[in-house]
Amino acid sequence: xxxxxxxxxxxxxxxxxxxxxxxxxxxxxxxxxxxxxxxxxxxxxxxxxxxxxxxxxxxxxxxxxxxxxxxxxxxxxxxxxxxxxxxxxxxxxxxxxxxxxxxxxxxxxxxxxxxxxxxxxxxxxxxxxxxxxxxxxxxxxxxxxxxxxxxxxxxxxxxxxxxxxxxxxxxxxxxxxxxxxxxxxxxxxxxxxxxxxxxxxxxxxxxxxxxxxxxxxxxxxxxxxxxxxxxxxxxxxxxxxxxxxxxxxxxxxxxxxxxxxxxxxxxxxxxxxxxxxxxxxxxxxxxxxxxxxxxxxxxxxxxxxxxxxxxxxxxxxxxxxxxxxxxxxxxxxxxxxxxxxxxxxxxxxxxxxxxxxxxxxxxxxxxxxxxxxxxxxxxxxxxxxxxxxxxxxxxxxxxxxxxxxxxxxxxxxxxxxxxxxxxxxxxxxxxxxxxxxxxxxxxxxxxxxxxxxxxxxxxxxxxxxxxxx
Amino acid sequence: xxxxxxxxxxxxxxxxxxxxxxxxxxxxxxxxxxxxxxxxxxxxxxxxxxxxxxxxxxxxxxxxxxxxxxxxxxxxxxxxxxxxxxxxxxxxxxxxxxxxxxxxxxxxxxxxxxxxxxxxxxxxxxxxxxxxxxxxxxxxxxxxxxxxxxxxxxxxxxxxxxxxxxxxxxxxxxxxxxxxxxxxxxxxxxxxxxxxxxxxxxxxxxxxxxxxxxxxxxxxxxxxxxxxxxxxxxxxxxxxxxxxxxxxxxxxxxxxxxxxxxxxxxxxxxxxxxxxxxxxxxxxxxxxxxxxxxxxxxxxxxxxxxxxxxxxxxxxxxxxxxxxxxxxxxxxxxxxxxxxxxxxxxxxxxxxxxxxxxxxxxxxxxxxxxxxxxxxxxxxxxxxxxxxxxxxxxxxxxxxxxxxxxxxxxxxxxxxxxxxxxxxxxxxxxxxxxxxxxxxxxxxxxxxxxxxxxxxxxxxxxxxxxxxx
Numbered sequence: 001x002x003x004x005x006x007x008x009x010x011x012x013x014x015x016x017x018x019x020x021x022x023x024x025x026x027x028x029x030x031x032x033x034x035x036x037x038x039x040x041x042x043x044x045x046x047x048x049x050x051x052x053x054x055x056x057x058x059x060x061x062x063x064x065x066x067x068x069x070x071x072x073x074x075x076x077x078x079x080x081x082x083x084x085x086x087x088x089x090x091x092x093x094x095x096x097x098x099x100x101x102x103x104x105x106x107x108x109x110x111x112x113x114x115x116x117x118x119x120x121x122x123x124x125x126x127x128x129x130x131x132x133x134x135x136x137x138x139x140x141x142x143x144x145x146x147x148x149x150x151x152x153x154x155x156x157x158x159x160x161x162x163x164x165x166x167x168x169x170x171x172x173x174x175x176x177x178x179x180x181x182x183x184x185x186x187x188x189x190x191x192x193x194x195x196x197x198x199x200x201x202x203x204x205x206x207x208x209x210x211x212x213x214x215x216x217x218x219x220x221x222x223x224x225x226x227x228x229x230x231x232x233x234x235x236x237x238x239x240x241x242x243x244x245x246x247x248x249x250x251x252x253x254x255x256x257x258x259x260x261x262x263x264x265x266x267x268x269x270x271x272x273x274x275x276x277x278x279x280x281x282x283x284x285x286x287x288x289x290x291x292x293x294x295x296x297x298x299x300x301x302x303x304x305x306x307x308x309x310x311x312x313x314x315x316x317x318x319x320x321x322x323x324x325x326x327x328x329x330x331x332x333x334x335x336x337x338x339x340x341x342x343x344x345x346x347x348x349x350x351x352x353x354x355x356x357x358x359x360x361x362x363x364x365x366x367x368x369x370x371x372x373x374x375x376x377x378x379x380x381x382x383x384x385x386x387x388x389x390x391x392x393x394x395x396x397x398x399x400x401x402x403x404x405x406x407x408x409x410x411x412x413x414x415x416x417x418x419x420x421x422x423x424x425x426x427x428x429x430x431x432x433x434x435x436x437x438x439x440x441x442x443x444x445x446x447x448x449x450x451x452x453x454x455x456x457x458x459x460x461x462x463x464x465x466x467x468x469x
Numbered sequence: 470x471x472x473x474x475x476x477x478x479x480x481x482x483x484x485x486x487x488x489x490x491x492x493x494x495x496x497x498x499x500x501x502x503x504x505x506x507x508x509x510x511x512x513x514x515x516x517x518x519x520x521x522x523x524x525x526x527x528x529x530x531x532x533x534x535x536x537x538x539x540x541x542x543x544x545x546x547x548x549x550x551x552x553x554x555x556x557x558x559x560x561x562x563x564x565x566x567x568x569x570x571x572x573x574x575x576x577x578x579x580x581x582x583x584x585x586x587x588x589x590x591x592x593x594x595x596x597x598x599x600x601x602x603x604x605x606x607x608x609x610x611x612x613x614x615x616x617x618x619x620x621x622x623x624x625x626x627x628x629x630x631x632x633x634x635x636x637x638x639x640x641x642x643x644x645x646x647x648x649x650x651x652x653x654x655x656x657x658x659x660x661x662x663x664x665x666x667x668x669x670x671x672x673x674x675x676x677x678x679x680x681x682x683x684x685x686x687x688x689x690x691x692x693x694x695x696x697x698x699x700x701x702x703x704x705x706x707x708x709x710x711x712x713x714x715x716x717x718x719x720x721x722x723x724x725x726x727x728x729x730x731x732x733x734x735x736x737x738x739x740x741x742x743x744x745x746x747x748x749x750x751x752x753x754x755x756x757x758x759x760x761x762x763x764x765x766x767x768x769x770x771x772x773x774x775x776x777x778x779x780x781x782x783x784x785x786x787x788x789x790x791x792x793x794x795x796x797x798x799x800x801x802x803x804x805x806x807x808x809x810x811x812x813x814x815x816x817x818x819x820x821x822x823x824x825x826x827x828x829x830x831x832x833x834x835x836x837x838x839x840x841x842x843x844x845x846x847x848x849x850x851x852x853x854x855x856x857x858x859x860x861x862x863x864x865x866x867x868x869x870x871x872x873x874x875x876x877x878x879x880x881x882x883x884x885x886x887x888x889x890x891x892x893x894x895x896x897x898x899x900x901x902x903x904x905x906x907x908x909x910x911x912x913x914x915x916x917x918x919x920x921x922x923x924x925x926x927x928x929x930x931x932x933x934x935x936x937x938x
Binding site for chain 1 (some may be wrong): 509549582584625651658663668670675677681692716721724752823824825853855884889890894897901907909921922923935
């Protein structure tokens with residue numbers, strides 16, 4: 001079912017030599033087992049998988065370095081693998097080669113409580129980290145939904161529901177340990193909170209999707225667990241009013257921790273899925289962090305604003321049960337969407353636009369969805385102007401696939417037209433590789449390619465991702 | 470007095486050809502006048518100036534592009550010039566060539582109130598921008614002290630007193646228009662708040678000090694002017710206690726807008742300079758932004774914390790006169806330092822360390838200063854672990870200069886040893902060019918150099934800065 005790589009059909013002596021060299025020091029942790037390879041060629045997206053020729057389960061940076069220097073010598077592609085939760089085909093071995101599984105690089109190396117930072121290996125997942133930190137009163141806020149690895153979150157510049165307050169991965173990484181294409185190992189920065197010493201290599205590797213190097217260690221900022229967390233929800237007669245109230249909340253400077261939108265299609269899907277009875281209207285779910293006084297004040301301000309935009313049924317609570325119930329509904333959004341058409345799959349896409357254009361962008365997108373036969377709920381991290389469309393599609397029906405392909409492309413072009421981006425947080429992978437030039441222009445993409453070439457002249461680092469070869 | 474460039478003594482026909490080509494379209498805005506060239510070769514630092522061979526006063530991106538494509542053809546160096554307020558010799562034409570003065574690129578192109586962002590030409594200064602924004606209830610918070618241009622602030626990854634709340638330039642730039650070495654023009658990004666579409670070229674150019682391209686337009690985040698601003702000050706029996714209270718304020722998550730440290734030497738200098746009578750003790754100056762309730766709550770929490778660390782004389786106020794008085798004292802710090810030794814100059818340096826090492830770093834530095842003959846007050850943006858030493862030195866006394874050189878180098882090595890950086894916010898320029906490898910290691914600096922070479926193969930972009938040639 002999955003594509004075999006160009007190498008799979010080639011028993012070149014070169015590939016055999018490389019495999020033997022790596023097997024020499026990895027032993028059983030280097031495998032060509034078909035089920036394991038298949039597991040490593042397909043992410044959580046609707047994109048076709050591509051099977052790597054082998055999988056290497058590494059346990060430290062030195063092994064990654066050794067593998068890369070061997071692969072570099074022989075020009076064999078490598079594809080880094082974390083938790084496999086990417087959404088634009090990032091881990092597909094479209095040129096074959098070796099999948100480097102980093103999930104065993106799972107040590108939390110050092111937590112510096114006074115400095116509010118920690119250093120972890122790239123395979124540590126965000127749930128693992130937050131469970132570890134809880135007793136120390138600290139947390140790492142970035143929440144892309146999936147229990148991704150920190151390395152994967154860095155590589156895709158992940159963000160999610162809390163970015164409106166805490167920023168994205170680009171804002172929360174202090175330093176990276178990276179293995180370059182030829183096996184050299186670098187640290188991108190010291191641990192100081194800020195620096196103006198040379199080029200910002202940290203930010204260059206954040207979002208580079210494994211195409212410039214393999215991240216093996218990550219130093220990130222941490223935050224104190226807020227004294228109080230409260231949540232609120234509110235419904236609106238239409239989408240413009242919901243979005244306009246978000247604009248005002250942001251403008252007035254309420255330090256809101258989450259402000260999530262769901263359209264009425266999504267709410268209806270959740271009601272069916274959860275057997276709940278949320279009002280079937282455009283909805284905002286919000287979260288506030290701070291002292292007891294501060295979260296109360298924040299929610300009062302937000303309630304006043306939502307009322308000005310005919311928001312109703314404003315519910316605010318600090319009760320943990322209600323908190324969990326609300327975010328469970330949000331978390332179930334994709335499952336609820338999938339359940340709309342049993343046997344169908346999810347084609348999840350995301351764009352991000354300046355918030356002044358967000359209502360327009362969502363409305364035009366909904367209009368197109370309504371004229372199609374495909375159900376497609378919308379949710380969004382609207383404080384940032386970012387939203388997701390979840391097309392529920394029959395993967396065996398090529399007419400449907402083509403219809404979704406068209407709607408996805410129209411959405412991307414619409415967002416770019418509005419001075420937005422083809423992807424707010426999922427990345428390019430190979431799924432959006434054709435839109436990079438459309439968004440940035442030839443010259444800008446040429447600069448990216450020059451940088452790629454300068455660090456990976458043999459194009460062995462996750463080739464075919466970010467750029468089309 | 471200033472160094473003449475290698476070109477100044479060379480009337481090569483090549484240079485003449487280049488000058489004529491540029492004069493052709495710039496007319497009087499291209500000059501070889503000695504006083505103007507001298508003005509453009511020396512920044513506000515103690516570093517020697519180097520005179521460019523000519524100065525080009527440009528008024529738009531197209532002119533910059535034309536000049537660069539000509540200079541690229543003939544391998545003539547170019548040095549971008551904003552307000553000339555850099556502190557590590559960034560604008561010195563150490564290889565000669567043409568200074569490109571961007572100060573007439575001073576148009577505020579577009580303010581997007583709903584999106585809390587604006588697009589300005591690179592020569593707009595931060596005071597100009599904030600005066601313009603005031604009526605719209607908006608402001609740009611980054612405050613490096615000097616009335617620098619936005620382009621210069623981007624190029625040096627500036628930050629300053631408000632970084633503890635609002636971040637540095639890296640956190641506040643959405644997109645850049647950049648002219649590359651060969652004259653091509655790129656936009657690094659669309660205007661969306663976040664994106665995961667390709668490499669983060671925006672952050673690559675932030676802090677690149679004119680060595681990768683010339684920034685001609687800047688799109689930055691704006692913020693609503695806070696409803697209330699209040700200030701507080703507090704003194705401590707010793708430096709450790711002051712710093713430990715800062716650590717706790719940050720850890721507990723108080724969203725403090727400024728938290729500035731001054732040592733007793735600095736306070737004494739200010740008292741002399743202003744004829745004031747501040748207690749001569751390690752001091753914190755703080756600012757709070759938010760609603761009236763929020764700033765009161767913040768200051769109450771901070772007062773409680775400072776009391777735990779034997780802080781005293783805690784004064785808190787929202788009165789504008791007091792606000793201005795406090796920040797005037799801080800602003801006068803460098804002038805007050807200079808006044809300690811009339812006829813002497815200031816050698817300002819800065820480092821940044823993880824905050825857990827900040828007290829140690831300051832104390833060790835003070836110990837060395839005390840054993841020298843050079844007065845050197847210390848101030849710091851201590852919420853970020855960043856501090857400045859202001860050596861008051863007789864520039865004609867080479868023994869003194871060497872002594873300061875040694876103390877500066879020891880400070881840099883001390884900071885790096887503590888997992889910190891050789892420069893928190895002043896940049897590398899040519900003043901700290903020898904410390905880059907010490908901080909990052911050979912491999913990391915080699916990666917930076919590969920990127921430099923890929924974008925500027927003829928090394929015409931501000932050569933000799935960031936890296937030694």
